[in-house]
Amino acid sequence: MNENAERVELTDIIASNRNEYADKTADRILAAGYRKPRTITTVEELDALPVESAVLSDMGNVYIKDIDLDDPTAIWWVTAGAVSEFPSIAITLPATILWEPAT
Structure with a gap:
């Protein structure tokens, strides 16, 4: 809509x-x-989001939470057009949650 x-x-x-x-x-x-959109202010809050959650960083980048298939305990974030994966610490905060999968 x-x-x-x-x-x-x-x-x-x-x-x-x-x-x-x-x-x-x-x-x-x-x-x-x-x-009301939720705001994330700490890396711990980012890490607690479910896989496939999408956030908008303070710098205007959209990231989607992913896992490493070789190490499911590893948390990574991907962004459109990037070949790299980013650790939670690389996302500029505060970030706004754009979408969370149903839990």
């Missing part, structure tokens, strides 16, 4: 509740899928 479509959907939800209490409006907004 693009940003404009999300805004229209959110506006429709709010407008449909003009005469209702604010908590009911908030419930409907949350039910529609809104979640």
Whole structure:
């Protein structure tokens, strides 16, 4: 869904509740899928994310968490167009979580 479509959907939800209490409006907004983006501030928080999580670094790079098939305990991050893998310490923080797989 693009940003404009999300805004229209959110506006429709709010407008449909003009005469209702604010908590009911908030419930409907949350039910529609809104979640405040989480911010990661430590390497330990990065390491705790599930494999395939995507984050946006403070420098504007997107990284996806991966594992080394030869050593499943090794944590690596890959980014589009890069041949290299990066350790968690290489990601500039704070970072915003863009996506997490269902656990």
